[in-house]
Amino acid sequence: MSIVKSTKAARGTVQCENTNLNLLKANDFVADIIRKEMAGKKTLLVNITSSAGSGKTTLMQQTAERLKDKLTMAVMVGDLETERDAERIRETGIQALQIVTGGICHLEAQMIHQVLPEYKLEDIDLLFIENVGNLVCPASFDLGEDYRVTLMATTEGDDKPKKYPRMFLTSDMMLVSKSDLLPYLPFSVEAVTKDALEVNHELEILQISSTSGEGIDAWCDWLVEKVNAKKEA
Amino acid sequence: MHETSIVNSIFRTLEQEFDAEKLHSMKGIYVKVGILSNIEPRLLMNAYEAFHLSNPNYHNTKLHIEMVDLKIQCESCDYITDVKNYRFLCDKCKKPSKNVIQGEEMLIHKVEFDD
Numbered sequence: 001m002s003i004v005k006s007t008k009a010a011r012g013t014v015q016c017e018n019t020n021l022n023l024l025k026a027n028d029f030v031a032d033i034i035r036k037e038m039a040g041k042k043t044l045l046v047n048i049t050s051s052a053g054s055g056k057t058t059l060m061q062q063t064a065e066r067l068k069d070k071l072t073m074a075v076m077v078g079d080l081e082t083e084r085d086a087e088r089i090r091e092t093g094i095q096a097l098q099i100v101t102g103g104i105c106h107l108e109a110q111m112i113h114q115v116l117p118e119y120k121l122e123d124i125d126l127l128f129i130e131n132v133g134n135l136v137c138p139a140s141f142d143l144g145e146d147y148r149v150t151l152m153a154t155t156e157g158d159d160k161p162k163k164y165p166r167m168f169l170t171s172d173m174m175l176v177s178k179s180d181l182l183p184y185l186p187f188s189v190e191a192v193t194k195d196a197l198e199v200n201h202e203l204e205i206l207q208i209s210s211t212s213g214e215g216i217d218a219w220c221d222w223l224v225e226k227v228n229a230k231k232e233a
Numbered sequence: 234m235h236e237t238s239i240v241n242s243i244f245r246t247l248e249q250e251f252d253a254e255k256l257h258s259m260k261g262i263y264v265k266v267g268i269l270s271n272i273e274p275r276l277l278m279n280a281y282e283a284f285h286l287s288n289p290n291y292h293n294t295k296l297h298i299e300m301v302d303l304k305i306q307c308e309s310c311d312y313i314t315d316v317k318n319y320r321f322l323c324d325k326c327k328k329p330s331k332n333v334i335q336g337e338e339m340l341i342h343k344v345e346f347d348d
Contacts, residue, residue, distance in 0.1 A: 015346045021250060023242045023264070023339040105235055136271045137235040140339070165319040166269045169331065198320045201329030 027141055030109035034116070034144025041121035044230045045129065046223070047143050049167060050151035051160075052133030055177045057085045058210040059151065059219075060130060064092040066220045071227055072123055076115050077130040078107040085130065095119065106137035109144060125227045135164035147226065149173040154181050158192040165199045173204045175219065180209040236280035239272060239339070244284070244291070246341060257290070261345035263297045267336040274298045293347075303336030 022028065038045050048056050060075050067073055074095040077085045086098035097118055099111050112129060119127065129145065131138045150171040152160055155178055161168040168174065174196050176189060189207060196203055206222070208215035243264065247256060266272045281296045303316040307323035307330050314324040316336070322329055 015348055017344045017346070019250070019341050019344055021246050021341040023239060023246055023341065025246060026242065026249075104238065106238075108238075137238075140235075140271060162319050166271055166337075169269070169321075169333075197329075198322070200331060201321065202331060 024140065024142075027109045030113050031142040031144040034109060034113055037116065037121070038127075038144065038146070039233075041124075042231050042233070043121045043124050044126045044147075044223075044227045045143075045145045046126065046226075047129045047131060047138075047145035047148045048151065049131045049135070049138045049148060049171070050133060050153070050177075051135050051156055054133070054151045054153035054156060055210055056130050056133065056151055057088050059175070059177065059208070060089050060096075060128060061092050062210045062213075062216055063128075063220060063223070064089065064094045066216060067126070067223065068093060070224060071125040073126040073128065074119055074124050075128045075130055076112065076119075078111070078132045080105070080132065089130075095124075101132060105132055105134050106141050107131050107143060108141050112143050125231075126223060135160065135167045139164070139166040139170055146230065147172045149175060151175045151177045152192060152196075153178045154185050154187040158187050158189075159195070161192060161196040161199050168196050168199045168203065171200065171203060173206065173222070175215075176205065176207045178209060178211075179207045179214050180212040236272065236276045237283070239277060240280045240284045243296075243341065244288075247344065251344070255346060258347040259291065259294045259344060260347050261295045261297060261343075262341060263299065263343035263345075265299050265301050265338050265340045265342045267301045267338040268303050269333070269337045270339045272339065274300060299342075301335055301338060304334050305330045306332050306334045308332055 050056055064073060075089050076097050076099055078099045078101055079085055080101055080103055083098045086096040089096035097115055099107060099115060129143055148171045150167055152174055193205055206215050206218055208219055277298060285292055304313055305316055305321055306313050307326060307328060309328050310326045312323055312325040321331060
Protein backbone atom coordinates (compact mmCIF):
# COMPACT_ATOMS: atom_id res chain seq x y z
CA MET A 1 0.00 0.00 0.00
CA SER A 2 1.45 3.28 -0.99
CA ILE A 3 0.72 6.55 0.57
CA VAL A 4 0.12 9.38 -1.80
CA LYS A 5 1.90 12.45 -0.60
CA SER A 6 -0.01 15.63 -0.86
CA THR A 7 1.73 18.52 -2.50
CA LYS A 8 -0.32 20.90 -0.44
CA ALA A 9 1.04 22.26 2.79
CA ALA A 10 -0.25 20.49 5.86
CA ARG A 11 -3.49 21.85 7.27
CA GLY A 12 -3.07 24.16 10.17
CA THR A 13 0.16 25.69 9.04
CA VAL A 14 0.35 29.39 8.83
CA GLN A 15 1.36 31.35 5.86
CA CYS A 16 3.03 34.67 6.50
CA GLU A 17 3.37 37.73 4.39
CA ASN A 18 5.91 40.27 5.39
CA THR A 19 4.60 43.66 4.58
CA ASN A 20 5.63 47.22 5.08
CA LEU A 21 2.28 48.92 4.89
CA ASN A 22 2.09 52.38 6.31
CA LEU A 23 -1.24 52.82 8.06
CA LEU A 24 -1.49 56.39 6.91
CA LYS A 25 -0.63 55.53 3.31
CA ALA A 26 -4.07 56.62 2.07
CA ASN A 27 -3.83 59.92 3.98
CA ASP A 28 -0.30 60.65 2.76
CA PHE A 29 -1.31 59.90 -0.82
CA VAL A 30 -4.11 62.49 -0.68
CA ALA A 31 -1.79 64.95 1.10
CA ASP A 32 0.61 64.74 -1.84
CA ILE A 33 -2.23 65.49 -4.27
CA ILE A 34 -3.08 68.59 -2.22
CA ARG A 35 0.58 69.67 -2.17
CA LYS A 36 0.80 69.41 -5.96
CA GLU A 37 -2.43 71.34 -6.46
CA MET A 38 -1.21 74.09 -4.13
CA ALA A 39 2.12 74.27 -5.95
CA GLY A 40 0.27 74.70 -9.26
CA LYS A 41 -1.95 77.45 -7.90
CA LYS A 42 0.91 79.03 -5.87
CA THR A 43 -1.28 79.20 -2.76
CA LEU A 44 0.52 78.97 0.57
CA LEU A 45 -1.15 76.38 2.82
CA VAL A 46 -0.60 76.76 6.57
CA ASN A 47 -1.89 74.23 9.10
CA ILE A 48 -2.65 75.83 12.48
CA THR A 49 -2.71 73.41 15.41
CA SER A 50 -3.00 73.77 19.17
CA SER A 51 -4.99 72.70 22.21
CA ALA A 52 -8.60 73.80 22.43
CA GLY A 53 -8.96 77.40 23.54
CA SER A 54 -5.45 78.66 22.81
CA GLY A 55 -6.62 81.42 20.48
CA LYS A 56 -6.50 79.98 16.94
CA THR A 57 -9.73 81.62 15.77
CA THR A 58 -8.89 84.97 17.36
CA LEU A 59 -5.49 84.84 15.66
CA MET A 60 -7.22 84.12 12.34
CA GLN A 61 -9.44 87.19 12.86
CA GLN A 62 -6.43 89.38 13.75
CA THR A 63 -4.40 88.08 10.83
CA ALA A 64 -7.31 88.72 8.44
CA GLU A 65 -7.67 92.31 9.71
CA ARG A 66 -3.97 93.02 9.24
CA LEU A 67 -3.41 91.31 5.94
CA LYS A 68 -6.63 91.80 4.04
CA ASP A 69 -5.30 94.79 2.09
CA LYS A 70 -1.99 93.09 1.33
CA LEU A 71 -3.10 89.67 0.15
CA THR A 72 -6.10 87.41 -0.30
CA MET A 73 -6.52 84.91 2.45
CA ALA A 74 -9.10 82.24 3.26
CA VAL A 75 -9.62 79.77 6.08
CA MET A 76 -11.01 76.29 6.51
CA VAL A 77 -11.75 75.39 10.07
CA GLY A 78 -12.25 71.99 11.65
CA ASP A 79 -14.38 71.31 14.70
CA LEU A 80 -16.30 68.37 16.06
CA GLU A 81 -19.55 70.32 15.94
CA THR A 82 -21.02 73.77 15.14
CA GLU A 83 -20.29 76.45 12.57
CA ARG A 84 -19.26 79.04 15.16
CA ASP A 85 -15.60 79.47 14.29
CA ALA A 86 -16.25 79.90 10.56
CA GLU A 87 -18.91 82.51 11.36
CA ARG A 88 -16.46 84.44 13.54
CA ILE A 89 -13.84 84.45 10.81
CA ARG A 90 -16.35 85.44 8.10
CA GLU A 91 -17.21 88.55 10.15
CA THR A 92 -13.78 89.90 9.15
CA GLY A 93 -14.80 89.68 5.51
CA ILE A 94 -12.80 86.67 4.37
CA GLN A 95 -13.97 83.34 3.03
CA ALA A 96 -14.18 80.69 5.75
CA LEU A 97 -15.71 77.25 5.56
CA GLN A 98 -16.39 74.92 8.44
CA ILE A 99 -15.46 71.26 8.33
CA VAL A 100 -17.60 69.49 10.92
CA THR A 101 -15.78 66.27 11.74
CA GLY A 102 -18.68 64.80 13.71
CA GLY A 103 -16.60 63.46 16.56
CA ILE A 104 -13.28 62.82 14.80
CA CYS A 105 -10.53 64.52 16.77
CA HIS A 106 -8.35 65.63 13.83
CA LEU A 107 -8.58 66.67 10.19
CA GLU A 108 -7.50 64.17 7.52
CA ALA A 109 -6.18 65.00 4.06
CA GLN A 110 -9.32 63.58 2.46
CA MET A 111 -11.50 66.13 4.28
CA ILE A 112 -9.33 69.01 3.03
CA HIS A 113 -9.36 67.66 -0.50
CA GLN A 114 -13.14 67.48 -0.48
CA VAL A 115 -13.50 71.13 0.54
CA LEU A 116 -10.84 72.56 -1.82
CA PRO A 117 -13.16 72.92 -4.87
CA GLU A 118 -15.16 75.48 -2.86
CA TYR A 119 -12.20 77.89 -3.02
CA LYS A 120 -10.99 79.83 -6.05
CA LEU A 121 -7.40 78.91 -5.33
CA GLU A 122 -5.90 80.89 -8.22
CA ASP A 123 -7.10 84.06 -6.44
CA ILE A 124 -6.03 82.99 -2.94
CA ASP A 125 -2.49 83.73 -1.74
CA LEU A 126 -2.78 82.23 1.70
CA LEU A 127 -5.06 79.43 2.87
CA PHE A 128 -5.18 78.50 6.54
CA ILE A 129 -6.37 75.22 7.91
CA GLU A 130 -7.50 75.77 11.48
CA ASN A 131 -7.21 72.23 12.81
CA VAL A 132 -9.28 70.64 15.58
CA GLY A 133 -8.04 71.83 18.97
CA ASN A 134 -5.92 68.88 20.07
CA LEU A 135 -2.15 68.40 20.38
CA VAL A 136 -2.25 64.63 19.90
CA CYS A 137 -3.85 63.17 16.75
CA PRO A 138 -3.50 66.13 14.35
CA ALA A 139 0.28 65.69 14.66
CA SER A 140 0.15 62.42 12.72
CA PHE A 141 -1.88 63.62 9.74
CA ASP A 142 -0.11 65.36 6.88
CA LEU A 143 -2.59 67.70 5.20
CA GLY A 144 -0.30 68.71 2.35
CA GLU A 145 0.59 71.97 4.12
CA ASP A 146 3.68 74.07 3.43
CA TYR A 147 4.05 74.99 7.10
CA ARG A 148 2.68 73.74 10.36
CA VAL A 149 2.27 76.35 13.07
CA THR A 150 1.45 75.40 16.66
CA LEU A 151 -0.01 77.82 19.16
CA MET A 152 1.06 77.33 22.73
CA ALA A 153 -1.01 79.54 25.02
CA THR A 154 0.52 80.83 28.23
CA THR A 155 -2.63 79.66 30.03
CA GLU A 156 -1.85 76.02 29.13
CA GLY A 157 1.35 75.85 31.15
CA ASP A 158 4.92 75.72 29.85
CA ASP A 159 5.32 71.93 29.97
CA LYS A 160 3.51 71.06 26.73
CA PRO A 161 6.39 70.55 24.25
CA LYS A 162 7.72 67.57 26.21
CA LYS A 163 4.22 66.18 26.83
CA TYR A 164 3.19 66.31 23.18
CA PRO A 165 6.55 65.97 21.43
CA ARG A 166 5.29 64.79 18.04
CA MET A 167 3.37 68.02 17.48
CA PHE A 168 6.38 70.20 18.25
CA LEU A 169 8.73 67.95 16.29
CA THR A 170 6.60 68.27 13.16
CA SER A 171 5.93 72.02 13.48
CA ASP A 172 7.87 74.79 11.77
CA MET A 173 6.75 77.60 14.05
CA MET A 174 5.59 77.82 17.65
CA LEU A 175 3.55 80.87 18.62
CA VAL A 176 3.53 81.50 22.37
CA SER A 177 0.05 83.06 22.48
CA LYS A 178 -1.80 85.14 25.07
CA SER A 179 1.50 86.77 26.06
CA ASP A 180 -0.45 89.69 27.58
CA LEU A 181 -1.34 87.33 30.45
CA LEU A 182 2.29 86.53 31.34
CA PRO A 183 2.38 88.88 34.36
CA TYR A 184 -0.45 86.87 35.96
CA LEU A 185 0.65 83.32 35.21
CA PRO A 186 3.38 80.99 36.42
CA PHE A 187 4.53 80.46 32.83
CA SER A 188 8.17 80.62 31.83
CA VAL A 189 8.85 81.57 28.21
CA GLU A 190 12.45 80.53 28.78
CA ALA A 191 11.43 77.04 29.94
CA VAL A 192 8.98 76.47 27.09
CA THR A 193 11.58 77.67 24.57
CA LYS A 194 14.23 75.36 26.00
CA ASP A 195 11.93 72.30 25.96
CA ALA A 196 10.59 73.07 22.49
CA LEU A 197 14.09 73.46 21.06
CA GLU A 198 15.22 70.22 22.68
CA VAL A 199 12.47 68.47 20.74
CA ASN A 200 12.97 70.44 17.52
CA HIS A 201 16.05 72.63 17.17
CA GLU A 202 14.77 74.10 13.89
CA LEU A 203 11.53 75.39 15.40
CA GLU A 204 10.96 79.13 14.98
CA ILE A 205 9.40 80.79 18.01
CA LEU A 206 7.40 84.01 18.32
CA GLN A 207 5.63 85.50 21.30
CA ILE A 208 2.23 86.94 20.39
CA SER A 209 -0.94 88.40 21.84
CA SER A 210 -4.04 88.91 19.72
CA THR A 211 -5.36 91.19 22.48
CA SER A 212 -2.41 93.58 22.95
CA GLY A 213 -1.07 93.07 19.41
CA GLU A 214 2.39 91.99 20.60
CA GLY A 215 4.23 90.02 17.94
CA ILE A 216 1.38 90.15 15.42
CA ASP A 217 3.42 92.32 13.03
CA ALA A 218 6.29 89.85 13.17
CA TRP A 219 3.84 86.97 12.55
CA CYS A 220 2.28 88.76 9.56
CA ASP A 221 5.74 89.60 8.16
CA TRP A 222 6.64 85.91 8.42
CA LEU A 223 3.49 84.98 6.51
CA VAL A 224 4.02 87.61 3.79
CA GLU A 225 7.61 86.43 3.34
CA LYS A 226 6.46 82.80 2.93
CA VAL A 227 3.63 83.80 0.54
CA ASN A 228 6.11 85.72 -1.63
CA ALA A 229 8.59 82.86 -1.59
CA LYS A 230 5.86 80.50 -2.79
CA LYS A 231 4.88 82.89 -5.60
CA GLU A 232 8.48 82.99 -6.79
CA ALA A 233 9.02 79.24 -6.51
CA MET B 234 -11.22 58.33 18.98
CA HIS B 235 -7.88 58.42 17.26
CA GLU B 236 -7.36 54.71 17.86
CA THR B 237 -10.70 53.97 16.18
CA SER B 238 -9.51 55.71 13.01
CA ILE B 239 -6.28 53.72 13.24
CA VAL B 240 -8.19 50.42 13.39
CA ASN B 241 -10.24 51.52 10.38
CA SER B 242 -7.03 52.38 8.51
CA ILE B 243 -5.59 48.97 9.33
CA PHE B 244 -8.51 47.24 7.61
CA ARG B 245 -8.76 49.80 4.80
CA THR B 246 -5.06 49.27 4.08
CA LEU B 247 -5.34 45.47 4.15
CA GLU B 248 -8.45 45.49 1.97
CA GLN B 249 -6.51 47.44 -0.64
CA GLU B 250 -3.59 45.08 -0.49
CA PHE B 251 -5.22 41.63 -0.40
CA ASP B 252 -8.32 40.17 -2.02
CA ALA B 253 -11.43 39.42 0.02
CA GLU B 254 -10.99 35.65 -0.08
CA LYS B 255 -7.49 35.83 1.30
CA LEU B 256 -8.54 38.26 4.02
CA HIS B 257 -11.16 35.75 5.06
CA SER B 258 -8.39 33.43 6.25
CA MET B 259 -6.41 36.14 8.00
CA LYS B 260 -5.23 34.97 11.38
CA GLY B 261 -2.95 37.65 12.66
CA ILE B 262 -2.01 41.23 12.01
CA TYR B 263 1.34 42.45 13.33
CA VAL B 264 1.72 46.18 13.68
CA LYS B 265 4.77 48.18 14.68
CA VAL B 266 3.95 51.40 16.43
CA GLY B 267 6.53 54.05 17.23
CA ILE B 268 6.50 55.84 20.54
CA LEU B 269 6.01 59.14 18.65
CA SER B 270 2.91 57.95 16.82
CA ASN B 271 0.72 58.94 19.79
CA ILE B 272 -0.88 55.51 19.80
CA GLU B 273 -1.63 53.94 23.15
CA PRO B 274 -1.45 50.14 22.75
CA ARG B 275 -4.17 49.35 25.26
CA LEU B 276 -6.57 51.81 23.64
CA LEU B 277 -5.73 50.45 20.22
CA MET B 278 -6.58 46.95 21.49
CA ASN B 279 -9.90 48.22 22.88
CA ALA B 280 -10.73 49.92 19.60
CA TYR B 281 -9.84 46.69 17.82
CA GLU B 282 -12.23 44.70 20.03
CA ALA B 283 -14.95 47.27 19.40
CA PHE B 284 -14.38 47.00 15.66
CA HIS B 285 -15.13 43.27 15.87
CA LEU B 286 -18.59 43.92 17.28
CA SER B 287 -19.66 45.62 14.07
CA ASN B 288 -17.44 43.54 11.73
CA PRO B 289 -17.82 39.85 12.63
CA ASN B 290 -15.92 38.85 9.45
CA TYR B 291 -12.60 39.37 11.15
CA HIS B 292 -13.55 37.63 14.34
CA ASN B 293 -10.66 35.15 14.15
CA THR B 294 -8.00 37.70 13.41
CA LYS B 295 -5.70 38.65 16.28
CA LEU B 296 -3.91 41.94 16.54
CA HIS B 297 -0.31 41.98 17.76
CA ILE B 298 1.18 45.33 18.69
CA GLU B 299 4.88 46.00 19.00
CA MET B 300 5.96 49.34 20.43
CA VAL B 301 9.16 50.78 19.00
CA ASP B 302 11.57 53.12 20.81
CA LEU B 303 12.77 56.41 19.52
CA LYS B 304 16.14 56.65 17.74
CA ILE B 305 17.85 59.44 15.88
CA GLN B 306 20.89 59.29 13.62
CA CYS B 307 23.20 62.30 13.78
CA GLU B 308 23.64 64.08 10.45
CA SER B 309 27.17 65.17 11.39
CA CYS B 310 28.76 62.04 12.88
CA ASP B 311 26.22 59.29 11.91
CA TYR B 312 26.02 58.10 15.52
CA ILE B 313 22.69 56.52 16.50
CA THR B 314 21.20 57.75 19.79
CA ASP B 315 18.30 56.34 21.82
CA VAL B 316 16.26 59.43 22.57
CA LYS B 317 15.45 59.81 26.27
CA ASN B 318 13.04 62.44 27.67
CA TYR B 319 12.51 63.77 24.16
CA ARG B 320 15.93 65.42 24.06
CA PHE B 321 16.81 65.21 20.39
CA LEU B 322 20.58 65.48 20.89
CA CYS B 323 23.36 63.26 19.59
CA ASP B 324 24.93 61.36 22.50
CA LYS B 325 28.36 61.49 20.90
CA CYS B 326 28.84 64.97 19.45
CA LYS B 327 25.96 66.67 21.35
CA LYS B 328 24.56 68.31 18.21
CA PRO B 329 20.76 68.59 17.88
CA SER B 330 19.12 66.40 15.26
CA LYS B 331 15.63 65.79 13.91
CA ASN B 332 16.68 62.83 11.85
CA VAL B 333 14.34 60.26 13.40
CA ILE B 334 15.18 56.78 12.08
CA GLN B 335 12.85 54.86 14.37
CA GLY B 336 9.88 55.69 16.58
CA GLU B 337 7.48 57.46 14.21
CA GLU B 338 6.18 54.37 12.44
CA MET B 339 2.66 53.02 12.17
CA LEU B 340 3.27 49.92 10.11
CA ILE B 341 1.67 46.60 9.38
CA HIS B 342 4.84 44.59 9.13
CA LYS B 343 3.45 41.04 8.96
CA VAL B 344 0.13 39.37 8.16
CA GLU B 345 -0.61 35.72 8.92
CA PHE B 346 -3.07 33.62 6.97
CA ASP B 347 -4.52 30.22 7.71
CA ASP B 348 -3.69 27.84 4.99
